[in-house]
Amino acid sequence: MQNASNRHNKFQRWVSRSLLLAGIGVAGLANATETLNFAHVYETSEPYHEWALWAADEIEKRTDGRYQVEVHPASSLGKEADINEGLSLGTVDLIYTGNQFAARSYGPIGIAGAPYMFRDFDHWQAYAHSELFKEIAQGYQDATGNVPLAMNYYGKRHVTSNEPIEKPADMQDLKIRTPNAPLYMMFPEAVGANPTPIAFSEVYLALQQGVVDAQENPLPTIKAKAFYEVQDTINLTGHITDSLITIAGGPLWNRLSKEDREIFRDVYQEAGEKITQDILQSEEDLVAWFEDQGVTVNEVDATPFREAVVPFHNGENATWTQETYDRLQALGS
Numbered sequence: 001m002q003n004a005s006n007r008h009n010k011f012q013r014w015v016s017r018s019l020l021l022a023g024i025g026v027a028g029l030a031n032a033t034e035t036l037n038f039a040h041v042y043e044t045s046e047p048y049h050e051w052a053l054w055a056a057d058e059i060e061k062r063t064d065g066r067y068q069v070e071v072h073p074a075s076s077l078g079k080e081a082d083i084n085e086g087l088s089l090g091t092v093d094l095i096y097t098g099n100q101f102a103a104r105s106y107g108p109i110g111i112a113g114a115p116y117m118f119r120d121f122d123h124w125q126a127y128a129h130s131e132l133f134k135e136i137a138q139g140y141q142d143a144t145g146n147v148p149l150a151m152n153y154y155g156k157r158h159v160t161s162n163e164p165i166e167k168p169a170d171m172q173d174l175k176i177r178t179p180n181a182p183l184y185m186m187f188p189e190a191v192g193a194n195p196t197p198i199a200f201s202e203v204y205l206a207l208q209q210g211v212v213d214a215q216e217n218p219l220p221t222i223k224a225k226a227f228y229e230v231q232d233t234i235n236l237t238g239h240i241t242d243s244l245i246t247i248a249g250g251p252l253w254n255r256l257s258k259e260d261r262e263i264f265r266d267v268y269q270e271a272g273e274k275i276t277q278d279i280l281q282s283e284e285d286l287v288a289w290f291e292d293q294g295v296t297v298n299e300v301d302a303t304p305f306r307e308a309v310v311p312f313h314n315g316e317n318a319t320w321t322q323e324t325y326d327r328l329q330a331l332g333s
Contacts, residue, residue: 036069036093036252039077039086041200043224047278048096048152048244049073051271058267063260069094075201081180087146087249094252094268096152096244100181106140107319109148109245111328114313115187116306118241119332121280124153126332128243132324145250149265150272153279154242155218160231162213164298168192168308177203177215182317187216187239190309200225207231218242219286220279233296237305246272 038056042048049071056069077083077092080101086092103110111117112133118124127133128151137148159165159176168191178184180197188195193214198206206212207230215227216239222228246268256264287297312318314325 033065033068036067037077037091038069038071038094039083039092040071040073040096041075041080041083042073042096042221044073046220046224047275047282051275051278052096054274055267055271058270059264062263062267066260075199079199079201087247088144088251090249090251093249095247095249097247098154098179098181098242098244100179100183102140102148102245102247103183103319104181105146106136106143108136108321108324109140110181110183111136111320111324112151112243113181113183113240114318115183115190115239116302116309117313117328121153121156121241123332124241124243125276127328128153130331132327132331136324145253147248147250147253148245149248149268150246152244152246152272153276154244155220155279155283156236156238157216157218157240157242158222159214159216159235159237159239160207160222160227161233161235162231164233164296165214165235165237166298166300168304175211175213177206177212183319184240186312186317187305187309190312191305203227204230216240218279218283219290220282223282223286223289228290228293228295232294233298234290235298236300236302238300238302239305239309 038052040048040052052071056071059067059069078086080097081104083092083095084097084101084104087095099113100110103113112124112127118127133151141147159171161174163170165171171188172192174188174193175196176188176193177198178188178195179200185195196212198212203215204225204227207215207227215231216237217225217227219234222234228234248264253261290297314322318325
């Protein structure tokens, strides 16, 4: 009897210990941290990277450690086209990307990246907070499964060169680097230049070696990528009021709870507002900074450039409807 009782007690202790270990295991799984990859093509010195790091910390805090975001800058996980593809494959979870790159998967979203589409920053901001953008973002999500979370101001794009550009005729046959997305080529083509797609990470060397005669980017990017070291003139064409979209990949979004989706959206929208303010301030400060470096900052009358481009807005390369165009133009007016 005593042996049977001992065996029964041992069995009860074994069951209790097993249940305890199982409980620990379940709790461990519940508290496990999932590591996510955020990829972008910008330098660590730029606000996009700084606020992506801030957002990573916030995501970890606000999800009680369920998600940890590792930020990979400067094309370390691939060129812009690669990281866009990685969203759907699940190899990348979050990215910054230009509207024109997103437009490869859903045409209407590219409207925000077309030259002279916006009258000024206020017009862009009205679009970024509009029902129109929400509708377009939903269309992109329906088409791709990926989810736009926030708009981030990127700045007005200007042409750098080694000869001043005063009027559209000065760009005739100019070999100008553009990103490898069709809408970036609309401006050069409208003024008779020769757009030449080159990966972002290769632009400095291409300018230095004379592979191209010019490039175009906002002032903060011209500084961060040191293009002013190999081009001595910045022509303030302001031809694109540009922005980046923060996008979450469908595979990530589908496994987030409703509460966590709200956290991700809130955090990246807050980061977008901080990025926007930083870029606005940089644009204000950088003209004097470039002049101090010995760079010629050439004030340009944008009117003839705009007049050359506007007829192309709803031409054969447009990826949006006339209705969408008209609604955007009506914003803020």
